[in-house]
Amino acid sequence: MALLESSNLTMRFGGLTAVDDFNLRLLPGELVGLIGPNGAGKTTVFNMLTGRIRPSSGSILFHTDQQVNIIGLKPNRVNRLGIARTFQNIQLLPELSVLENVMMAWHGRLKSPFWAPIFGLPSYRREEEAMIEGSLELLDRVDLLDLVDTEAGNLAYGQQRRLEIVRALATRPSLLLLDEPAAGMNPNETNDLMRLILEIKQDFSLTILLIEHDMKFVMGLCERLIVLDHGVTIAEGLPEEIRRNEQVITAYLGERRRADH
Amino acid sequence: MKDAMQYRQARQRWSTKNRRRNRILTLAAVLCTCGLLFFANRFADEYQIRILNMVAIYITLAVSYNLINGITGQFSLEPNAFVALGAYSSALLTMTPMEKGMNFIIDPCAPWLAQICVPFLPAVIFGGLMAAFFALLMGFPVFRVRGDYLAIVTLGFGEVIRVVANNLQTVTNGPLGLKGIAPYTDLWWTWGLAFVTLFVIIRLVNSSYGRALKAIRENELAAESMGINSFRHKLLAFSMAAFFEGMAGAMLAHLITTISPMLFTFFLTFNLLIIIVLGGLGSLTGSVIAAIAFTWGSELLRAVEEPTDIFGWFTIPGIPGMRMVIFAVILIAAMLFWREGIMGRKEFSWGWLFGLVPGGKQKKSV
Amino acid sequence: MTFQLFLQQLINGLGLGSLYGLIAIGYTMVYGILRLINFAHGDVMMMSTYFAFFGVSIFALPWWVAALLAMILTGLLGISIDQGAYRPLRRASRISALITAIGVSFFLENAALVVFGSRPRAFYRPEMFRAIWHFGDISLLSLTGYTILITLCLLVIVYFIVYKTRMGMAMRAVSKDMHTVPLMGIDLNRVVAFTFGLGSVIAAVGGILWAMKYPQIEPLMGIIPGLKAFVAAVLGGIGNVFGAVLGGFILGITEILLVAFWPELSGYRDAFAFLLLILVLIFRPTGIMGEDLPE
Numbered sequence: 001m002a003l004l005e006s007s008n009l010t011m012r013f014g015g016l017t018a019v020d021d022f023n024l025r026l027l028p029g030e031l032v033g034l035i036g037p038n039g040a041g042k043t044t045v046f047n048m049l050t051g052r053i054r055p056s057s058g059s060i061l062f063h064t065d066q067q068v069n070i071i072g073l074k075p076n077r078v079n080r081l082g083i084a085r086t087f088q089n090i091q092l093l094p095e096l097s098v099l100e101n102v103m104m105a106w107h108g109r110l111k112s113p114f115w116a117p118i119f120g121l122p123s124y125r126r127e128e129e130a131m132i133e134g135s136l137e138l139l140d141r142v143d144l145l146d147l148v149d150t151e152a153g154n155l156a157y158g159q160q161r162r163l164e165i166v167r168a169l170a171t172r173p174s175l176l177l178l179d180e181p182a183a184g185m186n187p188n189e190t191n192d193l194m195r196l197i198l199e200i201k202q203d204f205s206l207t208i209l210l211i212e213h214d215m216k217f218v219m220g221l222c223e224r225l226i227v228l229d230h231g232v233t234i235a236e237g238l239p240e241e242i243r244r245n246e247q248v249i250t251a252y253l254g255e256r257r258r259a260d261h
Numbered sequence: 262m263k264d265a266m267q268y269r270q271a272r273q274r275w276s277t278k279n280r281r282r283n284r285i286l287t288l289a290a291v292l293c294t295c296g297l298l299f300f301a302n303r304f305a306d307e308y309q310i311r312i313l314n315m316v317a318i319y320i321t322l323a324v325s326y327n328l329i330n331g332i333t334g335q336f337s338l339e340p341n342a343f344v345a346l347g348a349y350s351s352a353l354l355t356m357t358p359m360e361k362g363m364n365f366i367i368d369p370c371a372p373w374l375a376q377i378c379v380p381f382l383p384a385v386i387f388g389g390l391m392a393a394f395f396a397l398l399m400g401f402p403v404f405r406v407r408g409d410y411l412a413i414v415t416l417g418f419g420e421v422i423r424v425v426a427n428n429l430q431t432v433t434n435g436p437l438g439l440k441g442i443a444p445y446t447d448l449w450w451t452w453g454l455a456f457v458t459l460f461v462i463i464r465l466v467n468s469s470y471g472r473a474l475k476a477i478r479e480n481e482l483a484a485e486s487m488g489i490n491s492f493r494h495k496l497l498a499f500s501m502a503a504f505f506e507g508m509a510g511a512m513l514a515h516l517i518t519t520i521s522p523m524l525f526t527f528f529l530t531f532n533l534l535i536i537i538v539l540g541g542l543g544s545l546t547g548s549v550i551a552a553i554a555f556t557w558g559s560e561l562l563r564a565v566e567e568p569t570d571i572f573g574w575f576t577i578p579g580i581p582g583m584r585m586v587i588f589a590v591i592l593i594a595a596m597l598f599w600r601e602g603i604m605g606r607k608e609f610s611w612g613w614l615f616g617l618v619p620g621g622k623q624k625k626s627v
Numbered sequence: 628m629t630f631q632l633f634l635q636q637l638i639n640g641l642g643l644g645s646l647y648g649l650i651a652i653g654y655t656m657v658y659g660i661l662r663l664i665n666f667a668h669g670d671v672m673m674m675s676t677y678f679a680f681f682g683v684s685i686f687a688l689p690w691w692v693a694a695l696l697a698m699i700l701t702g703l704l705g706i707s708i709d710q711g712a713y714r715p716l717r718r719a720s721r722i723s724a725l726i727t728a729i730g731v732s733f734f735l736e737n738a739a740l741v742v743f744g745s746r747p748r749a750f751y752r753p754e755m756f757r758a759i760w761h762f763g764d765i766s767l768l769s770l771t772g773y774t775i776l777i778t779l780c781l782l783v784i785v786y787f788i789v790y791k792t793r794m795g796m797a798m799r800a801v802s803k804d805m806h807t808v809p810l811m812g813i814d815l816n817r818v819v820a821f822t823f824g825l826g827s828v829i830a831a832v833g834g835i836l837w838a839m840k841y842p843q844i845e846p847l848m849g850i851i852p853g854l855k856a857f858v859a860a861v862l863g864g865i866g867n868v869f870g871a872v873l874g875g876f877i878l879g880i881t882e883i884l885l886v887a888f889w890p891e892l893s894g895y896r897d898a899f900a901f902l903l904l905i906l907v908l909i910f911r912p913t914g915i916m917g918e919d920l921p922e
């Protein structure tokens with residue numbers, strides 16, 4: 001049984017085929033990397049998997065034994081099913097505090113109706129307490145505890161990335177999608193991040209799919225890699241195999257050559 | 262736990278420890294206001310009482326309006342429409358069959374309506390429910406597609422209410438409007454409604470629901486990706502705002518006792534827009550302060566429309582309609598140069614007040 | 628109802644719809660580029676009628692000179708509203724710009740009330756627009772005929788500008804993605820100013836024709852046509868100039884036919900556009916000719 005399976009996933013924007021016939025099978029507990037040069041369609045894959053955009057064709061099943069169809073669901077529904085993500089260009093609530101940023105991710109699971117807090121019902125108060133408790137615990141994991149009252153917009157870059165990760169965790173996902181989590185981090189922070197990812201994967205029994213340009217990071221962390229180029233899957237396999245794959249090297253070389261000009 | 266100390270501190274700051282103290286202080290403040298109202302009721306003249314009533318109604322309206330515009334960030338232009346709905350509903354429900362007979366002189370009142378006569382409170386609540394119902398009806402298609410059409414849809418709705426009030430002779434009595442509405446509204450009712458509105462909306466905003474609304478305002482993409490159903494929450498905020506605006510409309514009808522379609526023009530909405538902008542979009546405290554200041558200030562501004570005598574030397578002729586021009590200029594200037602308004606998005610809290618007093622040890626309270 | 632009468636109403640509807648369409652073009656272009664509902668657009672149209680009115684009545688200009696001058700002045704008014712009130716808010720939140728737009732609209736209406744007075748003024752209808760044309764049993768005011776012709780001509784001109792000129796290409800690029808445009812060497816501000824100018828000039832044409840039709844003007848005359856023109860723009864597909872005119876035609880025709888078939892509903896005529904807007908939002912939110920806008 002696979003946790004997530006997509007078949008023949010295709011996304012066209014006007015004349016541009018951003019993702020072409022993408023097939024993905026994620027087993028529970030895997031840590032898979034999705035790599036490829038700029039504009040390869042990686043983020044587009046995430047957008048399709050989370051309901052942000054509707055694929056032009058193809059299917060996505062979550063929990064293949066239960067055949068949960070993701071296509072056509074709104075992002076909030078997809079999240080409630082257990083798929084959480086972070087964003088390539090950080091999407092926090094800059095004017096709310098760090099703690100509120102995490103607590104907000106609890107809201108989708110809230111059982112109390114809107115009038116419960118208005119009348120101060122104990123059932124709501126218990127939920128709110130649990131929310132605070134849980135959020136603080138999560139923030140403690142990423143060393144943001146002393147910053148709970150800071151506005152999220154005032155955090156340093158690396159801290160914002162970590163905050164986004166715990167916010168995603170707060171939605172209690174079984175599948176976590178990380179879009180370039182190490183972007184803009186220095187080597188030290190990147191090392192910490194690798195450790196953090198392994199830790200949370202263990203503790204929350206997560207399946208993780210991540211996009212990253214930092215090859216050392218990807219090779220060191222991922223159990224399996226998928227390589228996209230111009231929307232097409234050009235290789236798939238163990239990090240070692242990918243490192244030696246001719247086609248992949250050409251794709252990346254092409255990219256470097258383009259960048260040089 | 263990596264850092265037990267820090268954890269405990271953070272835990273405490275966000276805990277319920279000071280809730281009891283704050284609750285007592287809030288209660289005391291409410292009682293003080295009640296005391297003032299009591300004195301006003303006995304000693305103030307009719308004009309002053311009228312202003313106090315208007316202040317309360319404006320507080321109710323501004324706080325509700327800010328819930329959808331400022332807290333949720335969905336720009337709407339509806340208050341005049343919902344106020345009209347609430348006013349007409351409540352006025353018609355409380356009129357006795359005989360009063361209706363006296364009002365409807367051109368066409369008789371519709372038979373299903375003519376015999377209805379209910380007490381004040383149910384009528385007010387019904388006024389609110391009517392408004393909330395129409396809010397749901399409008400919000401449903403609008404929030405489903407594109408939120409920024411809300412402004413134009415609600416603006417159009419205000420026109421429609423006017424058209425219907427003018428034409429539905431057997432229900433609204435057309436352009437003649439309704440006269441002799443029972444003057445039930447007094448300071449206790451208007452301020453009572455203002456306090457209830459404040460209580461409900463502040464509680465909502467400070468809860469998990471409020472966080473969801475703010476999340477939608479700040480970053481809808483993120484909010485939805487974290488499992489928040491933005492469609493439902495926008496509907497919630499919009500219909501709750503409408504509910505209180507409708508009730509405020511009912512209060513208004515029973516305060517001025519004569520209503521007609523002419524009364525509920527866009528000018529009312531415009532006033533409220535100025536209030537919430539000057540107070541700070543997204544700050545309920547700001548809305549309250551600005552509502553008080555505005556009601557008072559706009560009374561002063563009446564002067565520009567009346568001839569002014571300068572020491573008996575010469576007279577500046579009043580310019581009718583000048584007030585509205587000034588209001589428009591204020592709003593545009595505020596948007597261009599003072600977008601934060603009085604409070605920005607900050608709120609008053611007792612903890613903050615204690616922080617101001619030297620020796621107050623609370624750094625921040627919730 | 629006979630077929631003749633139906634045709635007659637159809638033409639009347641087309642005439643009214645043309646006016647909505649002319650105003651809707653400005654709405655749709657500005658929304659397409661800035662995602663801003665320019666609430667002041669209807670009031671800009673109102674101002675154009677006063678410009679023309681004073682040109683004829685005070686400066687005793689020939690009507691067509693007054694009309695041309697009014698178009699130019701209205702264009703300048705549109706540009707200065709954008710530069711003065713909207714431009715400083717380009718980077719602010721969308722709600723700030725919308726609030727400012729409402730403020731500008733309210734300002735124009737009330738300043739006009741103070742300066743021009745609330746009394747409606749009779750608007751001059753030139754000789755050539757007074758004739759009655761007969762086609763068989765159908766008779767039609769020449770003004771209506773000219774209105775439809777002028778609308779179609781303007782549509783061709785706008786089409787040419789939007790699709791065949793450099794400026795038009797820039798406009799379309801901005802409407803696709805405002806933030807990449809500066810990278811392409813296009814001066815964003817000039818494009819926006821041009822859009823406001825063009826939209827306002829076309830609204831002036833609509834306004835002057837509108838004023839000749841009724842033939843009187845007053846400071847609040849822009850509100851209802853403004854609202855309906857926006858409905859027309861949404862109906863046709865916001866961002867699309869053809870859609871705007873098509874939406875205007877549909878709105879005008881249905882409105883006229885509705886009143887023709889059910890005269891007892893004529894009081895609710897202004898409410899009809901609103902109902903239509905809600906229906907469009909429910910059943911075809913992108914409008915007839917609209918494409919899905921990227922988020």
Ligand SMILES: Nc1ncnc2c1ncn2[C@@H]1O[C@H](COP(=O)(O)OP(=O)(O)OP(=O)(O)O)[C@@H](O)[C@H]1O
Binds near residue numbers: 013038041042044045
């Ligand atoms: N909403 C959209 N509308 C039109 N084109 C889009 C859209 N989203 C993505 N694209 C295009 O699809 C292609 C793939 O984009 P995508 O963001 O998925 O690339 P990526 O692999 O994530 O690249 P990067 O490494 O730079 O993040 C790009 O050419 C992009 O311009």
Ligand SMILES: [Mg+2]
Binds near residue numbers: 042043
């Ligand atoms: Mg990407």
